Amino acid sequence: MKTLDTLDWLSISVYFIVLLGIAVWVIRKKQDNTEDYFLAGRNVGWFVVGASIFASNIGSEHVVGLAGAGASNKLPMLIYEIHAWIVLILGWVFLPFYARSGVFTMPEFLEKRFDARARWILSIFSIIAYILTKISVTIYAGGVVVSALLGIDFWTGAIATVVLTGLYTVLGGMRAVVYTEALQAVILIVGAAALTFIGLEHVGGWSSMAETVTPEYLNMWRSSSDPDFPWPALVITSTIVGVWYWCTDQYIVQRALTAKNIKEGRRGTIFGALLKLMPVFLFLIPGVIALTLKMRGELHYDSPDQAFPILMSNLLPSGLRGLVAAGLLAALMSSLASVFNSCSTLFTVDIYKKLKPDTPEDKLVRTGQIATVVVVIIGIIWIPIMANISGVLYEYLQKVQSYIAPPITAVFLLGIFHKRINSQGAFVTLVVGFIVGAFRIVLELIKGSLDPNGMLYKLGDMNFLTFGAWFFLFCIILTIVVSLLTEAPSLEKVTNLTFGTITEEEKLKNKSSYNWVDIAVSVLVVAIVIGIMVFFNGK
Incomplete structure (x- = not known):
C-alpha cells in the first residue's frame, strides 16, 4: 500500500476542521431538554434526515465488508444492499404511526401499542445487542481501517476514533450527530464514486472486468438448493x-x-432510499x-x-486519496x-426516566451524556476481546441479525396491521423469540460436539x-394464536396505532x-431496485 503524502494529510486536516x-456550532445551541438533545429538537429538514439515515447505515465495516463481498464469491449478499424499497416502507407505512404517537424510542411505541413489559424487554435487549x-x-x-490508512497501530487508531466520536456525541447530542453525518455522507459518496470510475477505467470498462471474473461471478441468484445462499430463503430472511x-x-x-413533521420525515426516508442504492456501485x-x-x-x-x-x-491520485481516507474515517x-446516541436515548428515556419519572429535563440530558460516556468505555474494554475473536465470529455477527430480527419484526408488523393483536401476544413472542434466537446461537457454537444425526x-x-425464514413464520403464528386466545386490547391501545x-x-x-413528486421518486427507487436484481443475474 502507498502511504499518504502531504496533500492527503492536508485534505484530512481540512475535513476535520x-x-x-459544525460540532462547535451545534454545541453552542441551546440543549437543555431531552427533545433537543435526543431528537435535535424535532426540527431537522429532509436532506439532513436522508443523509443521516444513509451515513448511519454505512460504517467502515460496511465499506470494507461490502468491497470484501465483491472481492470474494459472496455476491448474493448484495441483496442486503438493495433494501432501498424497505427504507420507503419506513416513510410511507411506519413513520406516520410513530409520529402520531409522539414517541422518542421504539420500545416507547411498543408500550403505547401494547404494555410496559414489551417496552422493557426491547429496551434492555437493544442496548445489550448494540454493545455486543x-x-x-x-x-x-x-x-x-485507521491503522491501515494512517500507518499507526491498531490500538491508537481505534481508541483515538472512539474518543473523538464520543466527545462530539456527548457534547452535541443528536443535532451534532445528524449535521456531521450529512457532511460525512457527501464526502464518502464523492470519494467512493471517484474510486469506482477511476477503477473501471483502469480495468478497461465493465465488459472487460466481467470477462476476467466471468459473468457467472456477477450472479446474485443461486439455486434454491445452494448450501450457502438458497434464493427463496435469501429473499425472505433478508426482507425480515x-x-x-x-x-x-x-x-x-x-x-x-x-x-x-411527517412530510419532512417521509421525504428524508425517500432521499435516504435513493442514497441507499449507491453502495452497490x-x-x-x-x-x-x-x-x-x-x-x-x-x-x-x-x-x-x-x-x-x-x-x-494504489489507484487514487494524491489529495483525493486523503479525501477518501477522511470519508472512510467519517x-x-x-x-x-x-x-452511541441511540444507546444513551434508550437508556435515558426507556430505563432511567421509567425508574425516576420526576427527573427534571436538564438532569435527563446529563444522564444521557453520562450513559454515552459509559457506552464509550464499554466499547473500548470490548476491543481486546473483539481483536482476539476469529474471522469466523466476525462473519457470524452478521448472521446474528437473522436470529434477532424475526420476533421484533413479527410484533411490529402485526401490531400495526392487526388491531386484534394484544400485549400478551407481543410479550410471549418477544420472550420466546429471544430465547429461541439465543438457543440457536449456542447450538451453532457447540454443534461440533453434538450427534450429527440428532x-x-x-x-x-x-x-x-x-432458519430465519422458518423462525419468522413461527413468531407470526405464535403472536396470532396467543392474542386470539386472550382478551382483545382496549380501544386506547389501538386508536391511531393500527391501520383499522x-x-x-x-x-x-x-x-x-x-x-405526486414523493410518489414518483418512490416508484423510481423501486424500479431501480428491480433493475439491479435483473442486471446481476449472471447472464
Whole structure:
C-alpha cells in the first residue's frame, strides 16, 4: 500500500476542521431538554434526515465488508444492499404511526401499542445487542481501517476514533450527530464514486472486468438448493432483517423522528432510499475491480477485506486519496456516533426516566451524556476481546441479525396491521423469540460436539437464511394464536396505532403530507431496485 503524502494529510486536516466547526456550532445551541438533545429538537429538514439515515447505515465495516463481498464469491449478499424499497416502507407505512404517537424510542411505541413489559424487554435487549454487535464490530473494523490508512497501530487508531466520536456525541447530542453525518455522507459518496470510475477505467470498462471474473461471478441468484445462499430463503430472511433494521430499530428510526413533521420525515426516508442504492456501485464494484486486478497480477492483497483500502491507496491520485481516507474515517465515526446516541436515548428515556419519572429535563440530558460516556468505555474494554475473536465470529455477527430480527419484526408488523393483536401476544413472542434466537446461537457454537444425526445438530447446522425464514413464520403464528386466545386490547391501545383504527382527521393530515413528486421518486427507487436484481443475474 502507498502511504499518504502531504496533500492527503492536508485534505484530512481540512475535513476535520470543517467537522469540528459544525460540532462547535451545534454545541453552542441551546440543549437543555431531552427533545433537543435526543431528537435535535424535532426540527431537522429532509436532506439532513436522508443523509443521516444513509451515513448511519454505512460504517467502515460496511465499506470494507461490502468491497470484501465483491472481492470474494459472496455476491448474493448484495441483496442486503438493495433494501432501498424497505427504507420507503419506513416513510410511507411506519413513520406516520410513530409520529402520531409522539414517541422518542421504539420500545416507547411498543408500550403505547401494547404494555410496559414489551417496552422493557426491547429496551434492555437493544442496548445489550448494540454493545455486543454494532459498537464492538464498528470499533474493531475501524481500528483495522485507521491503522491501515494512517500507518499507526491498531490500538491508537481505534481508541483515538472512539474518543473523538464520543466527545462530539456527548457534547452535541443528536443535532451534532445528524449535521456531521450529512457532511460525512457527501464526502464518502464523492470519494467512493471517484474510486469506482477511476477503477473501471483502469480495468478497461465493465465488459472487460466481467470477462476476467466471468459473468457467472456477477450472479446474485443461486439455486434454491445452494448450501450457502438458497434464493427463496435469501429473499425472505433478508426482507425480515431489512424491516427490523430499517423500520423498527432505534438506530435508524431515530433519524426520521428528528424531522420537523411527517412530510419532512417521509421525504428524508425517500432521499435516504435513493442514497441507499449507491453502495452497490460505490463499495461492491470496487471489490470486483480489486479482484479483477488481482487476477491479472496487477494488485496484491491477502484477504478480501483489504480490497477497498489497497485499491484506494494504489489507484487514487494524491489529495483525493486523503479525501477518501477522511470519508472512510467519517463512515466509521458516523456509525459510532449513531449507536452511541441511540444507546444513551434508550437508556435515558426507556430505563432511567421509567425508574425516576420526576427527573427534571436538564438532569435527563446529563444522564444521557453520562450513559454515552459509559457506552464509550464499554466499547473500548470490548476491543481486546473483539481483536482476539476469529474471522469466523466476525462473519457470524452478521448472521446474528437473522436470529434477532424475526420476533421484533413479527410484533411490529402485526401490531400495526392487526388491531386484534394484544400485549400478551407481543410479550410471549418477544420472550420466546429471544430465547429461541439465543438457543440457536449456542447450538451453532457447540454443534461440533453434538450427534450429527440428532435433532439439535440439525437445528444448529441449518442454513442461517432458512432458519430465519422458518423462525419468522413461527413468531407470526405464535403472536396470532396467543392474542386470539386472550382478551382483545382496549380501544386506547389501538386508536391511531393500527391501520383499522385511524381517525378521519388523521387520514386527512397524512394525505396532505405528500404529493405526486414523493410518489414518483418512490416508484423510481423501486424500479431501480428491480433493475439491479435483473442486471446481476449472471447472464
